[in-house]
Amino acid sequence: MAFSVIAYKALQDVLGEDNVTCDPVVCQSYSRVQWLPPGVLQRERCGLDMRPACVAMPNSTEEVQAIVKIANRYKFPFIPRGSGFTFSAFPTMAGTLVIDPKRMNRIIELDEQDMYAVIEPYVSFVGLQAEAMKVGLTVPTPLAGAHVSCLANYSWHGAYGNSWLTGIGAQNLLGFELVLPTGDIVRSGSMACPGAGYFWNDGPGPDLRGFLRGGMFGHAGGMGMVTKISCKLWQWPGPSVWPTKGNANEKTSSGFPTDQFRWYMIKFPYRYPEEEEMELKKSAELFYEMGKAEIACVATHLAKQFLYTYSSQTKQDLFDNMKNNVFPCGFVVVGLQAVTSLKQLEYEEKVLKELVAKVGGLFVQEDEPAYRTWIGRVANEWLRFGNAQRLARPSDNFSIGSSNVDSIDMIVFDIMEGNKVERELLEGPEHLGKDFVQPLSVHGGWISPQEYGYWCLMTTDVFPEQAPEQAKEAIEIIGRVTRKQVENKSSAAVIHLLGPSYEMLGPMFGNIHLIMKKFKTEFDPYNLSNPGYAVRPDVVSPAELQKMTGGH
Ligand SMILES: Cc1cc2nc3c(=O)[nH]c(=O)nc-3n(C[C@H](O)[C@H](O)[C@H](O)COP(=O)(O)OP(=O)(O)OC[C@H]3O[C@@H](n4cnc5c(N)ncnc54)[C@H](O)[C@@H]3O)c2cc1C
Missing domain, CATH: 3.40.462.10 (FAD-linked oxidases, C-terminal domain)
Structure with missing residues (x-):
């Protein structure tokens, strides 16, 4: 589906011509899960072309907010993404805009004393790890690989090799800044108090981290775009530079x-x-x-x-x-x-x-x-x-x-x-x-x-x-x-509480899918933020559900 010309112009006005594109070649590169070749599993399952209609690269929270407001005005779906290592970061319907955060890659703060970092969406684990180790701190990293977005992982999923000590992403997330699907901005944790900074997950009112999370997998981009988080850092007694030997496939970490x-x-x-x-x-x-x-x-x-x-x-x-x-x-x-x-x-x-x-x-x-x-x-x-x-x-x-x-x-x-x-x-x-x-x-x-x-x-x-x-x-x-x-x-x-499985498994968990639908409808009235995630507000037919879940 062609992207609306007027919406495209509005995006160009906000982001500049170089930071928004409908070029089919560029869009194609955002069209599949990177670790699977085309034709495997995702297409087989969804029967969909996952190529987005448009890709935008904001540089700040305000630019993200402007994109989301334009999406609400012209009614096109959008997907915030990190490095794109997960199925849910890809379109499931025509006319979708992908928000690529590559330009928002700053480590804003690394607090050695209180052991936390404040980061933007495109800070990778490897980037944060390298800086943390220089000051005797470390960050747990998912098996997905150190190249993925730290923010996407912490606010969405998060299981690590050293979870024995650190727990999952939810336990490592402190405060966050979120552009809601309507374009309003929410700040959670200590930063909800003016001037208090990002050091802690608790602030006035309810703990909003639950807003981002589901059973294990969270919102999956269905609740707007997180633009900053603060996360815990852990003690690291090891070398300040990771020791390695060899190159490419043969590369190993030499002994600590x-x-x-x-x-x-x-x-x-x-x-x-x-x-x-x-x-x-x-x-x-x-x-x-x-x-x-x-x-x-x-x-x-x-x-x-x-x-x-x-x-x-x-x-x-x-x-x-x-x-x-x-x-x-x-x-x-x-x-x-x-x-x-x-x-x-x-x-x-x-x-x-x-x-x-x-x-x-x-x-x-x-x-x-x-x-x-x-x-x-x-x-x-x-x-x-x-x-x-x-x-x-x-x-x-x-x-x-x-x-x-x-x-x-x-x-x-x-x-x-x-x-x-x-x-x-x-x-x-x-x-x-x-x-x-x-x-x-x-x-x-x-x-x-x-x-x-x-x-x-x-x-x-x-x-x-x-x-x-x-x-x-x-x-x-x-x-x-x-x-x-x-x-x-x-x-x-x-x-498995993600996407259509909320419908299927929700009744086992106190009908959690019903409250999730209410959240989705309330905060995303036009169903624009990664539609389908974390739950679809509009699935009612058992036949459709059967189809979406492969007959199980
Ligand atoms: C081989 C392999 C191993 C894996 N092992 C693990 C593992 O051990 N532990 C683990 O936790 N995960 C694992 N995963 C799953 C997944 O790749 C990771 O969770 C990864 O951290 C996702 O990061 P990403 O930057 O690629 O996010 P993406 O795939 O780009 O995004 C993930 C989801 O979050 C949403 N999202 C991204 N950024 C934002 C944002 N700023 N605001 C709101 N929503 C956003 C996206 O829409 C998407 O739904 C694995 C995946 C693979 C392929």
Whole structure:
């Protein structure tokens, strides 16, 4: 659909001719999720051309506000985006304007004393991390990669390699500035008090962070555009410049000084996959014990699929490692850091050794292939995520197979259930997933305990090839796993509360979709801010819902 000439001129008046375009070639480059080739999953599923009609690049909150007001006047949909690594950052209808924040990339403040930063939408994790480390601070980074927008991640989703210590994005977000879908500006947290600054998440009135968040995934651009946030920074005892060796695929983080940081890999003496459940339960026991002792900055359980994909340097390397059974099962990975002193690090190491012995675990030795491959190559990367694209290496494609947030015990249950459904589908008469990269696809389960194990997050992934038939199979598998989770009344569904699934799963969660619709209608009366997210105000027909959710 052609973009309205008069709206385009109004945008040019505000932004200047160089910062707005309807050029189809430029717009095409904003038309698909960057880690998937065209034709895979998104088009197959939506049957849509995702090319926007127009792209605008504002340079300030006032310019964002002007764009949103023009959108309200001429009634075109708009999508605020970060780096565009997620489906929900792409148009689902014709005539959409994408707001690209590339020019809003300033770190406005980095407060060493009170440990927070104030940033604009296009500050990446890597940019903030580099500045923070110079002053002995750090920022948790998502597996998506350090190139993504810190603001988009914190105000939308947020799960990290060191969530054991930091929690998810919601726990790291402090104050924010938001241009509402109508063009009004809201400031939340301490900055709602004139002159108080951005240092804290609480201010007068209700805590507005909930306004941006959903079950786990938040507003997804459906509540206007966030133009500034303040976020927590954490202590970093390590080197002020990240040590690396090699280039491109071969690049690894060389060792951190052992008086600042130490890695451990722990296994349990059970047969895999026959006794997978015992192995996971023992890992959970270890996490609970570590939580009680309040030790470590990283504690996570990595399934085979994560270990192989994230550690591989090339496709050949990945398949060689699988052939050589480098990771015969999942492993617990723990990182300790000397936040205060070497003495503290040594104390934590002593406690860890006692706890591992108590739950019957064994430390993986330095000369074992699993240790050499994981700790030697990528463990450090778990803190800064230089390897995100490797997840797509096996088939140039992947999709989350299941996900959940709950207690660690329930996460173990859910991983077992998810793997069981997927293995049965593979072995059953339909042989669903038989052409996916195996055995990766049926050995999932990232256990990511949060905040010393107070709660937990998990995901499993599937690795279909880039072919529409396999994409259909992937959707079928994901649907069946999710259906099982719903049957089990597992709170897995909470993480899927995004877009059409609000309609489907809302009744399980006190009809949250109804209140979300009210919010959307109230604050976005013309349904212009990323329509479809976080919930569509206008879905009423069960048939339409069925179609949108792939029949599940
Ligand atoms: C391989 C891979 C691994 C991943 N692993 C993780 C992980 O471990 N943890 C994790 O948290 N996520 C993960 N993700 C999901 C996602 O990529 C990240 O959450 C990422 O941070 C999104 O950042 P982005 O800059 O690309 O945002 P975008 O994709 O551009 O935007 C995300 C959403 O937020 C909205 N949005 C963006 N900017 C604004 C703004 N200024 N105001 C209002 N709304 C806005 C967009 O409309 C969109 O709906 C992963 C993705 C991939 C492909």
